[in-house]
Amino acid sequence: MAKVLITGSQGTLGSRLVEAMKKRGHEVWEVDLQHHPGERYFRADIAEYRQLERIFEQNYDYVVHLAAEFGRINGEHYYDTLWKTNVIGTRNILEWQLKKGFKLVFTSSSEIYGEAAEPLLTEDLPLKKTIIQHNDYALTKWANEVQILNFEKKYQSPIVRLRLFNAYGPGEYYHPYRSVICLFIYRALMGIPYDVFEGYHRVFMYVDDLIPTIANVTSNFKPGEVYNIGGIEYRSVHELSDLVLKYTKGDPKLVNYLPEDKHNTVSKRPDISKAKADLGHDPKVTLEEGLPITVEWMKKVYREGR
Numbered sequence: 001m002a003k004v005l006i007t008g009s010q011g012t013l014g015s016r017l018v019e020a021m022k023k024r025g026h027e028v029w030e031v032d033l034q035h036h037p038g039e040r041y042f043r044a045d046i047a048e049y050r051q052l053e054r055i056f057e058q059n060y061d062y063v064v065h066l067a068a069e070f071g072r073i074n075g076e077h078y079y080d081t082l083w084k085t086n087v088i089g090t091r092n093i094l095e096w097q098l099k100k101g102f103k104l105v106f107t108s109s110s111e112i113y114g115e116a117a118e119p120l121l122t123e124d125l126p127l128k129k130t131i132i133q134h135n136d137y138a139l140t141k142w143a144n145e146v147q148i149l150n151f152e153k154k155y156q157s158p159i160v161r162l163r164l165f166n167a168y169g170p171g172e173y174y175h176p177y178r179s180v181i182c183l184f185i186y187r188a189l190m191g192i193p194y195d196v197f198e199g200y201h202r203v204f205m206y207v208d209d210l211i212p213t214i215a216n217v218t219s220n221f222k223p224g225e226v227y228n229i230g231g232i233e234y235r236s237v238h239e240l241s242d243l244v245l246k247y248t249k250g251d252p253k254l255v256n257y258l259p260e261d262k263h264n265t266v267s268k269r270p271d272i273s274k275a276k277a278d279l280g281h282d283p284k285v286t287l288e289e290g291l292p293i294t295v296e297w298m299k300k301v302y303r304e305g306r
Helices: 012-023 072-077 079-100 136-155 180-190 207-216 237-248 273-279 287-303
Strands: 003-007 027-032 041-043 062-065 103-109 159-164 194-197 201-203 226-229 234-236 255-258
Touching (some): 003 012, 012 207, 072 079, 072 136, 079 136, 103 136, 180 237, 180 287, 194 237, 226 273, 234 237
Parallel strands (some): 027 041, 159 226
C-alpha cells in the first residue's frame, strides 16, 4: 500500500477521499487550513512555502492536491486570495515534488473549458484551440494546468490532472460561493430567492461516484494524462431547479428566471471515455436518486433545532 498526502483534506471532497484511501489500506496524511486533531494531520497554508517544510520532511508516494479557493463568484470577490492559494500554492507543491519525487494527482475543473461551444468536451480541446475563460477561478485552474505542463516538459514531473464536473452530495455546507446544487437546495429549504439561467445545461455527478475514481488514480497512474471526471446525465439547470423544488417542497415563486450568466458558459458536457477506460469511472447515481439524499442531509444540518 502507498503513503499518500492529501491537501485540502477537510473539504467536501477531501474528507471523503481520506476515508476512502484509508479503507483501501493506504497510509494517509493530511494538510488543511482547519484546526483538526490527528497524528497524521498538518495545519498549513499551501501558499506559504515555509509552512510546508515540516510536511515534506518525510517522503510520500503520492500527493493528491485538492486544496484550492473554490468558486466563480468567490474568485471575483476575493481574487487576491484566489490567485495566491491556487497559483502560488500549486507552484509550491510542484517545487516540493521536484525535491521529493512523489507522484502528483492534481484536481482541476470543468471551468477551464471556458467559452468552448463543442457539443462534447474532450481533454485535448484546450491545446487545439484558443479558449477564453469567463472568470478568475477558471483562469487560475487553467494557469495551474499550464504550470503542470511546463514542469512535465522541463523536469519530467510525474503528474495526472483530473477535471471535475459538478460534483454534489452530502458534506457540502452552504455558502453563497458554493456549487449550484448546494445553493438551490439550501435556499429552497430556507425560503431564500435564487436565480435560474434559462438554456443552461450541465452534467451532475454524485460524490459517491467521484471519490472512487480519484482513489483509483493511484492504482493506475499514467504520468502526463488528463481526465474529464463527470456524470452521464446531461440536464438543464431549469430541470435541476424543478427537482430541487420537488424534493424540498420549496415555493416555485422563489425562482427568478434569467436569460444569461455573465460569469459562466452555457453548456458543458464532457467526454468521460478515458476516465472509464483507465480509472474505472462508473457514474450511476441519477439526480432523482442523489438529490433526495442530499436534501435530507441538509435538512438535518440546517433545520434541526430551528
